[in-house]
Amino acid sequence: MSDSRSPLTVILPEKLIDGVQDAPQEGMAVAFGDVGILWIGRRGDLDNVQSDVPRQILEFPNSTLLPGLFDCHTHTNMPGDGRTGEEVDRDDSDDLRLLRSARNVAEALSTGVTTLCDCGSWNRTAFSLKDGLAQGIMPGPRTLVSGPPLTITGGHLWFMGGEANGVDNVRATVRERVKQGADFIKVAASGGSTLTSDPYRAAFSLKELQAIVDEAHNRNLPVLAHCRCTESVNFALDAGVDAILHCFFADADGSYRYDEPTAGRLAESGVWLNPTMHLGRVSRAHLQRIMEQRPFTPAEQERWERSNRMAGTAMEQFGRLISAGVKLIGGSDCGWGSYPFGDFQGELIAMRDAGLTPMQAIQAGTRNPAAALRILPQTGSIEPGKAADLLLVDGDPSANIQALRQVRTVFQQGRIVESARPATAMD
Numbered sequence: 158m159s160d161s162r163s164p165l166t167v168i169l170p171e172k173l174i175d176g177v178q179d180a181p182q183e184g185m186a187v188a189f190g191d192v193g194i195l196w197i198g199r200r201g202d203l204d205n206v207q208s209d210v211p212r213q214i215l216e217f218p219n220s221t222l223l224p225g226l227f228d229c230h231t232h233t234n235m236p237g238d239g240r241t242g243e244e245v246d247r248d249d250s251d252d253l254r255l256l257r258s259a260r261n262v263a264e265a266l267s268t269g270v271t272t273l274c275d276c277g278s279w280n281r282t283a284f285s286l287k288d289g290l291a292q293g294i295m296p297g298p299r300t301l302v303s304g305p306p307l308t309i310t311g312g313h314l315w316f317m318g319g320e321a322n323g324v325d326n327v328r329a330t331v332r333e334r335v336k337q338g339a340d341f342i343k344v345a346a347s348g349g350s351t352l353t354s355d356p357y358r359a360a361f362s363l364k365e366l367q368a369i370v371d372e373a374h375n376r377n378l379p380v381l382a383h384c385r386c387t388e389s390v391n392f393a394l395d396a397g398v399d400a401i402l403h404c405f406f407a408d409a410d411g412s413y414r415y416d417e418p419t420a421g422r423l424a425e426s427g428v429w430l431n432p433t434m435h436l437g438r439v440s441r442a443h444l445q446r447i448m449e450q451r452p453f454t455p456a457e458q459e460r461w462e463r464s465n466r467m468a469g470t471a472m473e474q475f476g477r478l479i480s481a482g483v484k485l486i487g488g489s490d491c492g493w494g495s496y497p498f499g500d501f502q503g504e505l506i507a508m509r510d511a512g513l514t515p516m517q518a519i520q521a522g523t524r525n526p527a528a529a530l531r532i533l534p535q536t537g538s539i540e541p542g543k544a545a546d547l548l549l550v551d552g553d554p555s556a557n558i559q560a561l562r563q564v565r566t567v568f569q570q571g572r573i574v575e576s577a578r579p580a581t582a583m584d
């Protein structure tokens with residue numbers, strides 16, 4: 158007698174975006190309980206729904222019902238206040254980082270994110286976060302974690318605890334992640350902002366990368382690869398990763414060059430790309446606010462100059478890649494840099510700015526990441542049998558994507574999220 162007694166909730170939205178069809182539908186009703194979505198149909202057919210539990214009917218005029226958002230790239234340990242990874246490594250304990258994770262995931266859920274990936278946390282913290290969520294200690298989305306990313310000695314994010322070298326050792330490290338409870342494998346296939354790493358070179362050898370992918374796929378875990386240069390993108394394609402994060406076309410000397418052959422490979426392979434374009438916009442806005450208050454430190458000055466040089470480049474690159482036919486998934490990278498949790502929507506708006514239609518951007522933030530992370534049977538669209546992970550926003554985001562920020566109500570696995578609130582633009 159467990160779930161059958163939970164009441165049936167019926168939502169009557171003005172419009173329904175189910176995450177499958179290309180246009181919003183009107184006059185629809187969606188019925189669900191905490192066991193999942195039971196029925197979707199025309200309002201007039203609601204009487205046909207067979208159920209002996211009490212039903213509550215909620216009507217939302219001027220609102221659109223869509224699948225809960227799925228942010229496939231976050232760092233829940235990180236504050237998103239401009240501190241670097243090295244600073245958080247030096248100054249914070251794992252206990253403090255875990256507390257911050259608890260706050261951050263609650264923030265994400267309140268603003269409409271019902272599933273997220275943590276793509277890199279220190280030591281065991283992400284696994285503890287998952288345990289805490291499973292025990293209901295604090296609110297948070299469905300959370301998928303990688304634990305410490307696999308990285309070469311001194312490579313990007315090495316301080317999180319995932320250094321591994323050589324084919325045998327990287328295999329063993331993937332096996333350890335499986336044992337710890339990882340939902341996917343994150344690998345730093347190039348360097349990044351980590352000081353001892355080189356963002357413009359591939360990090361692992363192709364043989365190491367292939368061993369990582371082979372071992373992960375053997376346990377049905379997807380592999381997400383951080384790639385900040387063209388060489389690493391090609392290695393990731395050769396190794397057969399599932400998703401490429403950042404996917405930036407830089408040569409070994411650090412210069413940007415749109416690479417046609419690589420673009421063709423990306424489109425043909427069907428690999429998922431996560432552009433992380435909003436991170437730069439938020440960073441520039443953050444530096445702008447600092448500049449209005451006091452002179453820059455040398456590090457800030459350098460970041461400001463680099464950021465302005467890069468402004469528009471990623472947007473242009475992804476515009477061309479979208480025309481070439483690549484598949485995108487939404488991931489904010491929030492927690493990192495100056496991008497705090499609470500506006501995943503900014504990245505979906507950036508994708509629209511780069512060339513996706515609003516509907517394609519919505520699918521990139523719902524259905525596509527669920528497919529990439531291999532949990533589409535459970536969530537990512539509004540279909541019978543799936544979890545009732547739902548978002549109600551004021552207005553119609555397929556007409557005006559800014560409406561995605563107008564969060565009105567969130568349901569997580571059929572239960573209302575009391576703390577739901579609109580997302581605030583940070584750029």
Ligand SMILES: [Zn+2]
Binds near residue numbers: 231232490493
């Ligand atoms: Zn990241």
